Amino acid sequence: MILTTNEKIPMRHLRDFKISLLIFFLEYFWDTECFNLDVSSATLKRGPPGSYFGYSITPHKVGHHNSDIIFLVGAPRDNASDPLFSNISRPGVLYNCSFHDENTDCTPLPSFREFVLKDEDYNDQWFGGVVVSQNIPSGQALACGHKYGKVSSARSETPGWCISLTNNLKPFKFHSPCNLKHGGYFDYAVCQAGVSAFIDKDGEILLGAPGAHLWRGVVFGGNLRNELDGEEGMSISTSHNMAKQGRKVYVVGAPRSDNVGEVLLLQKVHAHTFLVKVRLKGQQMGSRFGHKVLVIDVNGDGYKLDDLVVGAPLYHGVDSCGGAIYVYMSTKATSTASTDQTKNFHDPWFGSDIVSLGDLDRDDFNDFAVGSPYEGRGRVYIFRGGITGPQHQPSQIIEPSSFQHLFNLSFSSFGFSLASNGFDLDSNLHPDLLIGSYLSDAVVLLRSSPVIDIRVSIKNEPKLINPNVNVCGNDKMRGRNDGVGCFVMRLCFNYYFRKMRKSGKLVLMSHLKSNNSAKHNSSINDSVSQAYFKFYVEKANTTPEKLPTAETFSTSSQAPQMKLFNKTTTASSQIIVHTTAKENKDNGNLNCVSHDVYLEQDNHDYQNGINFHLSYELISFTPLNSSSSSHSHLNPVLSVESSRGLTHVRRSQGELRDPTPSL
Ligand SMILES: [Ca+2]
Numbered sequence: 315m316i317l318t319t320n321e322k323i324p325m326r327h328l329r330d331f332k333i334s335l336l337i338f339f340l341e342y343f344w345d346t347e348c349f350n351l352d353v354s355s356a357t358l359k360r361g362p363p364g365s366y367f368g369y370s371i372t373p374h375k376v377g378h379h380n381s382d383i384i385f386l387v388g389a390p391r392d393n394a395s396d397p398l399f400s401n402i403s404r405p406g407v408l409y410n411c412s413f414h415d416e417n418t419d420c421t422p423l424p425s426f427r428e429f430v431l432k433d434e435d436y437n438d439q440w441f442g443g444v445v446v447s448q449n450i451p452s453g454q455a456l457a458c459g460h461k462y463g464k465v466s467s468a469r470s471e472t473p474g475w476c477i478s479l480t481n482n483l484k485p486f487k488f489h490s491p492c493n494l495k496h497g498g499y500f501d502y503a504v505c506q507a508g509v510s511a512f513i514d515k516d517g518e519i520l521l522g523a524p525g526a527h528l529w530r531g532v533v534f535g536g537n538l539r540n541e542l543d544g545e546e547g548m549s550i551s552t553s554h555n556m557a558k559q560g561r562k563v564y565v566v567g568a569p570r571s572d573n574v575g576e577v578l579l580l581q582k583v584h585a586h587t588f589l590v591k592v593r594l595k596g597q598q599m600g601s602r603f604g605h606k607v608l609v610i611d612v613n614g615d616g617y618k619l620d621d622l623v624v625g626a627p628l629y630h631g632v633d634s635c636g637g638a639i640y641v642y643m644s645t646k647a648t649s650t651a652s653t654d655q656t657k658n659f660h661d662p663w664f665g666s667d668i669v670s671l672g673d674l675d676r677d678d679f680n681d682f683a684v685g686s687p688y689e690g691r692g693r694v695y696i697f698r699g700g701i702t703g704p705q706h707q708p709s710q711i712i713e714p715s716s717f718q719h720l721f722n723l724s725f726s727s728f729g730f731s732l733a734s735n736g737f738d739l740d741s742n743l744h745p746d747l748l749i750g751s752y753l754s755d756a757v758v759l760l761r762s763s764p765v766i767d768i769r770v771s772i773k774n775e776p777k778l779i780n781p782n783v784n785v786c787g788n789d790k791m792r793g794r795n796d797g798v799g800c801f802v803m804r805l806c807f808n809y810y811f812r813k814m815r816k817s818g819k820l821v822l823m824s825h826l827k828s829n830n831s832a833k834h835n836s837s838i839n840d841s842v843s844q845a846y847f848k849f850y851v852e853k854a855n856t857t858p859e860k861l862p863t864a865e866t867f868s869t870s871s872q873a874p875q876m877k878l879f880n881k882t883t884t885a886s887s888q889i890i891v892h893t894t895a896k897e898n899k900d901n902g903n904l905n906c907v908s909h910d911v912y913l914e915q916d917n918h919d920y921q922n923g924i925n926f927h928l929s930y931e932l933i934s935f936t937p938l939n940s941s942s943s944s945h946s947h948l949n950p951v952l953s954v955e956s957s958r959g960l961t962h963v964r965r966s967q968g969e970l971r972d973p974t975p976s977l
Pocket residue numbers: 610611612613614615618619620621643644
């Protein structure tokens with residue numbers, strides 16, 4: 315059945331799927347805010363030149379343990395070394411890579427010659443164009459060559475094929491569903507089965523064949539056929555956490571369907587019957603909505619409802635191209651949509667690949683990565699999940715320029731392929747990410763740093779600053795009553811390692827500044843966090859005739875109103891703490907530092923608060939016990955929440971007036 319374009323999007327009519335929509339477009343003004351994927355420790359694997367090594371990647375768990383991970387990398391334009399393939403041009407090769415050892419090369423897997431048949435055309439078959447893994451311990455893998463053809467016919471036919479691999483990478487099943495079918499171009503002759511493929515937790519294999527039926531497309535395996543009318547099967551996934559009672563939902567993308575692209579959410583009602591539960595449409599002709607789909611729970615909701623991210627890499631604005639991703643939240647909320655405009659890029663293909671990172675920063679929300687491979691040399695955007703859905707600004711933008719000097723390699727198409735699924739190569743409890751650049755025949759591993767939250771609090775603060783009283787700790791100054799007001803600001807830093815306890819030495823550096831123009835500063839240095847405080851001078855004991863005049867307000871706005879004890883307006887402190895893994899709680903009282911703060915003489919401005927700007931950065935963390943991992947120890951980074959810091963305002967009771975002076 316082909317559903318017509320007049321059919322309404324049924325999302326609001328279904329009990330099982332209540333969806334709200336967020337849209338993210340490629341924005342030029344996104345800042346590169348570094349977070350915990352560490353670019354300085356990037357490692358690289360190269361394939362033969364021109365082989366398109368890295369066109370597809372997947373982690374693969376070997377054996378029964380989560381930690382035994384290898385990586386399968388497709389090089390679909392590579393020549394095979396097997397003599398049987400000596401006359402075959404660029405059949406494509408699948409590589410087995412270990413990133414545990416930086417110095418070993420990836421090894422090509424055998425050519426699966428037992429499946430090579432007479433009269434078949436393996437030239438330029440693009441084997442390794444897709445490789446996927448079940449990604450569970452002892453799970454299987456699958457690799458495809460979607461341009462595998464038949465030479466027995468006078469016509470050029472490309473049914474495509476895939477091969478199932480056992481957990482230890484032995485081939486055990488050949489899939490070429492279109493090869494067995496008859497018919498010409500209107501049927502299965504140019505199926506290209508294996509343009510996309512998916513193995514879910516149950517072991518069910520789905521093969522996308524977008525070329526079937528004159529490019530209307532078919533998905534094989536789940537018997538999903540002909541629901542869509544344009545490249546159905548370009549992307550496929552399943553979810554057990556989207557519908558009630560955990561019933562499996564099939565997600566199928568068709569980026570040319572109905573011109574704007576469509577994604578269907580289906581359920582199996584009988585062995586060969588599927589019911590369309592939700593039909594999602596793109597917004598723009600030719601945007602390739604549905605080119606990529608990702609099932610992920612991004613808001614950690616109580617029912618662990620899976621949400622959906624859809625890529626539309628050719629979405630464009632009026633005068634520009636950019637790409638967009640759509641995030642559909644499985645929630646009881648009413649459908650909402652937000653829009654924005656794309657900026658001037660030339661086909662960066664933002665959203666051409668989208669992968670789950672697991673919980674990259676261990677804040678209990680899953681995060682995901684989006685590739686934008688043709689934006690310059692390519693970029694990867696990291697989006698953090700959150701309680702209301704993913705954050706609109708990427709938490710990190712990864713560009714190859716930040717590490718390509720390590721390898722003396724000029725990257726191209728960086729981010730075309732991504733692979734993570736939450737694998738943790740160095741066992742630091744934070745997931746890692748593989749990024750492919752097929753035009754450079756390269757795959758880069760980025761590991762993620764552990765994350766520390768620092769909470770700053772003020773102890774022993776005065777409720778109000780009495781300008782006539784000196785309460786500082788310095789004996790020489792104590793008790794003076796000469797109009798030099800003074801108070802003690804005691805700042806305490808508490809640390810919290812996310813999801814791990816570590817013994818070691820943690821060094822922080824803090825800088826306290828008084829500055830009336832201090833305000834929230836958006837240009838945060840990579841690793842520097844900030845907090846802001848504001849205190850007010852007490853009005854008590856001032857007689858009406860001594861009240862400040864309007865001129866006092868106008869001239870005081872730029873000049874510092876206070877001095878620290880050493881007569882400067884900045885004080886820095888190094889804070890060292892020895893953390894222990896034995897504490898009952900992960901929280902440790904890091905340290906407190908005190909600053910004696912003096913007001914300038916004769917400044918009784920109680921209307922303008924005195925601003926303090928605290929910045930602090932993590933200098934180092936040296937663990938007591940070195941890790942068993944072969945990878946170097948990564949320094950922790952401060953969490954994004956730490957960066958937001960603390961904004962503290964203390965006002966005098968009942969004395970707040972309109973700050974605009976009345977002249
Ligand atoms: Ca969710």
